[in-house]
Structure formats: C-alpha cells, structure tokens
Amino acid sequence: MGAPELIALVLSGALLLYILSGGADFGAGIWDLFARGPRAHAQRRLVEGALAPVWEANHVWLIVAVVVLFTAFPPAFAALTIRLHVPLVALLIGVVLRGSALVFRQYGGPDSAHRWQHVFAVASAATPFFLGAVLGAVTSGAASERDLLAWIAPLPIATGAAATALCAYLAAVYLAVEASSKIGGASGETDPEAPTRELADDFRRRAIAGWIALAVTCAGCAVAAHLDAPRFAGRLFTAAWSAPLGAVAAAAAVAALVALVRGRFRLARVLAIVQASALLAAWGVAHAPLLIAPDLTVRGAAAPPVTLRILGPVLVGGALVVLPSLYWLMRVFKAPPPRPGDPRSGSPT
Amino acid sequence: MAMGNEALFARGQMAYSLAFHIVFAAIGIAMPVLMVAAEVMWRRTGRAVYLELARRWARGTAVLFAVGAVSGTVLAFELGLLFPRFMEHAGAIIGLPFSLEGIAFFTEAIFLGLYLYGWDKLRPRLHIACGALVALSGAASAAFVTIANAWMNAPRGFRLEDGLMVDIDPIAAMGTPFALHEVLHTVLAAFMATAMAVAAIHAWALLRRPGSPFHRAALGLALAVAIPSALAQPLVGHMAGQMVARHQPLKLAAMDGLERTTARAPMSIGPIEVPGMLSFMAYGDADATVRGLDDFPAADHPHPIVRHAFLVMVGLGSIAALHALVTLLLCWRRRGLPDARWWLRATLLLGPAGVIAMEAGWIVTEVGRQPWTIYGVLRTADAVTPVTGLWLPFTLFAVIYVGLAAVVTAVMTHQVRKTTDAAERG
Ligand code: HDD
Ligand code: HEM
Ligand code: HEM
Helix, strand or coil: CCHHHHHHHHHHHHHHHHHHHHHHHHHHHHHHHCCCCCCHHHHHHHHHHHHCCCHHHHHHHHHHHHHHHHHHCHHHHHHHHHHCHHHHHHHHHHHHHHHHHHHHHHHCCHHHHHHHHHHHHHHHHHHHHHHHHHHHHHHHCCCCCCCCCCCCCHHHHHHHHHHHHHHHHHHHHHHHHHHHHHCCCCCCCCCCCCCCHHHHHHHHHHHHHHHHHHHHHHHHHHHHHHHHCHHHHHHHHHCCCHHHHHHHHHHHHHHHHHHHHHCCHHHHHHHHHHHHHHHHHHHHHHHCCEEECCCEECCCCCCCHHHHHHHHHHHHHHHHHHHHHHHHHHHHHHCCCCCCCCCCCCCCC | CCCCHHHHHHHHHHHHHHHHHHHHHHHHHHHHHHHHHHHHHHHHHCCHHHHHHHHHHHHHHHHHHHHHHHHHHHHHHHHHHHCHHHHHHHHHHHHHHHHHHHHHHHHHHHHHHHHHHCCCCCCHHHHHHHHHHHHHHHHHHHHHHHHHHHHHHCCCCCEEECCEEECCCHHHHHCCCCHHHHHHHHHHHHHHHHHHHHHHHHHHHHHHCCCCHHHHHHHHHHHHHHHHHHHHHHHHHHHHHHHHHHHCHHHHHHHHCCCCCEECCCEEECCEEECCHHHHHHHCCCCCEECCHHHCCHHHCCCCHHHHHHHHHHHHHHHHHHHHHHHHHHHHHHCCCCCCHHHHHHHHHCCCHHHHHHHHHHHHHHHHCCCEEECCCEEHHHHCCCCCCCHHHHHHHHHHHHHHHHHHHHHHHHHHHHHHHHHHHC
C-alpha cells in the first residue's frame, strides 16, 4: 500500500466518521419530523439538547473529507463537482438550511421555534439522501459531464434511501441512550420535561423502525447494484475482505436488534456503530481501487508525491490535536450530568 | 477575451458567497476575543455586568458562527462546483493551507461547543482556556485561508511548462510574498469590522439610556479591540500597496485609476493633488515611475470598480483611524470612557464602516486580480466549470442568502433587545 492508498483510507475514514456523527445529527432531525403524541415536545427537546454542543464539530468531518479530496486527488474533485453538480448543490442547500434552522429555532425567540422546526426537519431528511445519492453515483459511474441528470438512476436512488435510513437508525439508537442516561438526572426533580422511561422507549421503537428501513433499503441497493453496476455487485462478494466485512455487518445488525428489543441501549449503540462501519467498509473494499467510477482510480487521480508526503504528517498532526479534543467534548456533553452541588458547577446561574 | 454568460454567473456566485461568508467569518474571529475578555473581567472584578455580557455575546456568537460554518461549507464545494479547473491545477499546491485550515476549524468548533455549552460543566479556568483556544484557532483558520488567496495573487512554488505547473513545492507556495500583508490586514479587518459594529450597538443603547453600566462595560471592551486595530490598519494597508506595486502593477494602476505611465505620479487627496505622492507611497521614492493602464493590453484591464472600492476602503479606514485617535484623546482627558453625545453618535455612525471597508478591500484584491484566477498562470475563463445553466444555482443561493441575512438580522435584533431590556432591569 502506497501513499495514495493510505490517504484514500484517511479520506474514507473521515467520510465514515462524518456519517457516524454528522449523519446521525441529520437523522435526529428526521425524528423531529415524526415527533408526535404526548411526548412530542420532550422528544424535540431531547434532539435539540443532543445536537447543540456537538453538531458543528461533527460537521467538520465533511470539510475534512472535501479538503483531503481536493488536495490529494485534484482531478477526482474536479470530476465529482462537474458531473454531480446537481445533487451536490441540493446537498449544500440542505446543509445550509438545516444548520441555520437549528440555531434560529434555538435563539430566535418564542415564535420562531415553531416556524423553523419544519425547515430543520425537512432539510435533515433530504440532505442524507443526496449524500447517499452522490456516493451511489460515484460507485456506479452514473454521472456524466454531458448529462447532469445521469445520476437519477437505480443505484444512486437506492443508496440515497439507504443513507437516509442509516442516519435515522443511528440517531434513534443514540437518542435512546441519551434519554435513558438522563432519566432522574440532576434536573430530574425540578424539570417536568426531563427524560422519562417512556421517552427512551419512544426512541427504542424508532430505532427498530430505522433498523427495518435500513434492511429494506440495503436489499434495494443490492438489487440496484446488479442492474446498474454489475462489476461492483460482483466484487461485493468476491473482493478480498468484502464478504467477511459484510458478514460482520449482518451479525452486528442481528445483535443490535436483539439488544434494542431487550433495552440494552449502550450495547446497541456499539453494535450499530460496528454494523454501519462494516457495511461501509465492505462497500469501500468492493469499490477500490476506483475513486470515481468509471474512470478515476486512486493512483490515477493522485496528486504529485511531494504533496502526499507533506499531507500525511499534517493529517497525523491534526489527528493528534483533534481526536483527544473531540473525545473530551463527547465526554463533557455525553456523560451523565453532574449532581447538584458538584464542585464542577462553574457559574452562579 | 469574451467572457460568456456562464462564466459571469460563476464569478457572481463565487463573489456573493465569499462576500456573505466573510461577514460571519470576521465575527467568528473577533467575537471569541470579546467574549473571553468579558469573562476574564468578570473573574477579575466580580462585577455581574461582565458575566451578563459574556453570556449575551456568547448567544449571539452561537447563531453567527453557525451561519459562518454552513456558508463556509458552501464555499469549499463551490471552489469545485464553479471553478473545477482551478482546483484541478492548484489543489495539489494550495491544498496544504486548506488542510491546516481544516484542522483549525476542527479545534475552533470543538472548543466553541465546550465554551458555549460548558458554563456549568467546566472549571472557570478551563472554561476561559476553551474560549482562548476558540479565538486562537479562529485567527489561525483565517490566516491559512488567506494564504491560499495570497498564493492566487502571487503564485510561487512551481515551474511553468506549457502552461502547466510542474515541480511543485507546496511549502514554498505558502511562502508567497503576499502572505504576510494579506494575513495581517485580514485579521485586523476582522477585528475592526466586528468591534466597530459591537461598539455601535452599545453606543446606541447608551444614547437611549445614558450611563448604563452594562453598556459602558461593553463599549469599553469593544473599543479596546477596535482602536488598536484601526490605528494599525492603515500602516499594514500601506505595506499591502507596496507589495501590489511590486508584483501586480496592473492592479495598482487600476486601484489608483492611473491612465498613463507617469514618473513622479501624483495622488489626489480630496480636491488636492500631491505630486509624486503615489510614486512615493508605492515605491518609497517620489520620482519613481508608476506604470499606468496604457502599459497593459486593454482586454486585461480589471473592472473600474476596483478604483471606487479602493477609495471607499481608504476613506473609511482613514475616518476610523481618526475616530480612534479622537477617542484616545477624550479618554485621556476624562481619565475614562467618554460619554459626550456627539461622540456616541459618531461611534454609532461608524458601526458599519469596518464591514464596508473589509468588503471593499476584498473587491480590490479579487476583482483587481482579474482576468486571472491564478495571477499570470490560469485565466478565470479557463478555470470555470463546463456545466451550463448556472443561472439556476446562482439564483437559488442568492435567494437563500438574502433570506438568511434577513433572518439573522431579525434574530440578532431579538437578542439585542433582550440584552437591552435585561440591562435596564439590572
Ligand atoms: C476594515 C477593513 C479595512 C481597512 C480600514 C483598510 N483595508 Fe485594505 N483591505 C482590507 C480591509 C481594510 C481587506 C481585508 O478587505 C483586504 C482584502 C485582501 C486583504 O489582504 O485585505 C484589503 C486589501 C488591500 C489592498 C490590496 C492588497 C492585495 O491585493 O493583496 C491594499 C493595497 C490595501 N488594502 C490598502 C489599504 C490602505 C492603504 C488602507 C488605509 C487606510 C486600508 N487598506 C484600509
Ligand atoms: C479571507 C477569507 C476567509 C476568512 C477570513 C475565513 C474565516 C473563517 C472562519 C473564522 C470560520 C469559522 C466559522 C465562523 O467563525 O463563522 C470559517 C468557516 C469556514 N470557512 Fe471560511 N474564511 C474565508 C474564506 C473561505 C473560503 C475561500 C473557503 C473555501 C474553501 C472557506 C471555507 C470555510 C469552511 C468550510 C468553513 C466551515 C468550517 C466549520 O464547519 O466549522 N472560507 N471561515
Ligand atoms: C472572504 C473574502 C473574499 C471576498 C469578499 C472575495 C471576493 C471575490 C470576488 C468579488 C470575486 C469575483 C471576481 C471577479 O470575477 O471579478 C472572487 C473570485 C474568487 N475568489 Fe475571492 N474573495 C475573498 C476571499 C477569497 C479567498 C480566501 C479565496 C481562496 C482561498 C478566494 C478564491 C476565489 C476564487 C477561486 C474566485 C473565482 C475565480 C476568479 O474569479 O478569479 N477568495 N472573490
């Protein structure tokens, strides 16, 4: 494995982390769309509280992926942005509207909460679809400089749907953990809307629904791949590592479902992450050595060696700064809240 | 060279996306400094107004930062969506500053999350340290992205062979001679634009409620950032002009509207024309010859807006520096913050000046670079995307940005109202 392959691996890693973190933030927005019943308000508050401190950091994985792409594989970035101009513009509009709607509804005063809720939810649902469609078109090569709508084909549509389902599934699992870990927390007595067992249960049911949607859409992807990208579909079973990774994904999926049914949310979260990672890894292995189908390979599109030689250490250095900070961020906000009177309470409010 | 409509839409979309983003980027660079200063003052003095101020400013920053982040994401993609041939040629060379920028964004976003939502979860010192890291990484990200732009204006670190860049050296590229002045000038501009606007908001509140301790504290902090920046900015601007004279003589001629190549070139300040002044400013020698527009092919002349934008920037910069001097004088005479109504009115009036000067300066730099995207290497017409129908994304994003600008204004007005009311109660 040479420098181009290593950097391509980093690029895939950034994309995977984006889907696991930023993607789930979009998924949380999808559940906002379905917030119903007596606990609709509590559901929305849980989503908002879970997103607020972390969504911007999660979002940066997408930037990292783009920057690594245009630095290390400039012709691939050019090809991607020309051929897939339309779904990328749609993706960006979703990113802009989701991010702004989230802060507007949080800070815009009492009546704006209601107004921005729907923008937030709809943008959250649409964005992962276009992200998935772009990845699908990159896989099948259903993209062309001459026909900007060539990506409207079975595989990109199927991957778009699967990406949406995946984000929703991950989000529901995370939110079930979030709700159950805050039951009877510090503010439990004073806050009538603090998470309850019923709230955790709402998200358990949603996680199971997301699991089913993911299974169905993945089956759809398999069928579409046979129609659209037979070479890729074949490699899903024959490429070294692809089949074993697929098996890991399937096993983790079954185990995650069991954990969810039993209400073991933390375990379910680990399993869902394994499931998603193995699924995407199997996909990536089958796609390699292509970067952008049909014509651009990892080696063929790589920048001159000098660039990769510098980029490598920069990325390692960056990871040494970013990963510990990110870990700390998650620990501070995703750990159970401190008890009242805890010396960590810094401000008098 | 004739430029098709498609290219005009691409340039226009890039231009307004950048002009939109830079406002929020500037705020993202300077607001953390103000927030942290307020929190430090609170810890030092124990005065509740400073805590209130830090918290209010933090709320505004959360909104503005989010819009900055999403509009920046749009830009990162637009580099390819609109100018893919530029990135295809330049990605391997200036990807390095962009990668460093990406790392800086990451630290900025992480520590901003910790700062904004960690008031009750972190120890005081740790909380302040997080804020300081936000400010530091904000300035770093601005520096890196500006270096990429400096390279577009004065590209280095490669050899041209048949119009293609070969033997590239990304590290040498970051050492472009434009890096130093552009980075300093841009970071100072961010401080000026933000701090002058913040000062204006609190000057307005003081005009309504003279003597409010809350607004006086806020005004004091904003001026502590605005005044030094406004005084330093013309000096750095002068250095920028000298670098432009040396490396982009056509841009200099366009900035100064110099039609003919002239020795002892004069400069008009208002109605007065000082002979040899332009020669002196550009080359440090009143007798130097300055090349005029007639020295270059007419087809290469940048749009005349460059001259007007330059006048706006220098004019507002001079007024801001004057205001800073007067303010220092008043502070010195009163041994404290002035409260004369005419002075508060002047501060209010100058609120938008920093932002306008910053936008004007970018027009000078970017339109003045035309018709090149990479100066002397790649023409804009050759950098643009082959995709057609660009009027559609142009219109879509324009509508979205106009809408966002309106909503951000409304949300900020709401926050300022709340702040003013709270200050009146307290
Ligand atoms: C608050 C904003 C502000 C103020 C008061 C000034 N500038 Fe400026 N100027 C900018 C904000 C700016 C900028 C941030 O918009 C630019 C665009 C690119 C850059 O590096 O800084 C710029 C560019 C820029 C350039 C072009 C540099 C290039 O193309 O690389 C010159 C020659 C000057 N400036 C000169 C001046 C002078 C002589 C000023 C005297 C008062 C001045 N500027 C005040
Ligand atoms: C001189 C011009 C620029 C300056 C000073 C600047 C500075 C900043 C700053 C300080 C931020 C942090 C967000 C905020 O504070 O609101 C930001 C965000 C961003 N900028 Fe810019 N920027 C500039 C131009 C660009 C350009 C040309 C690009 C295109 C690649 C870009 C891409 C981004 C991206 C992707 C983000 C979002 C990062 C995140 O998610 O946190 N910026 N910019
Ligand atoms: C944020 C402050 C900035 C503003 C307001 C700004 C403004 C503009 C304007 C007005 C244009 C259109 C020029 C024309 O076609 O006549 C332009 C073009 C462009 N700018 Fe900037 N710019 C900024 C910073 C940057 C930075 C930091 C970069 C790169 C790292 C950059 C990259 C580009 C590119 C690639 C184009 C399109 C190609 C071209 O027209 O030459 N800009 N910008």
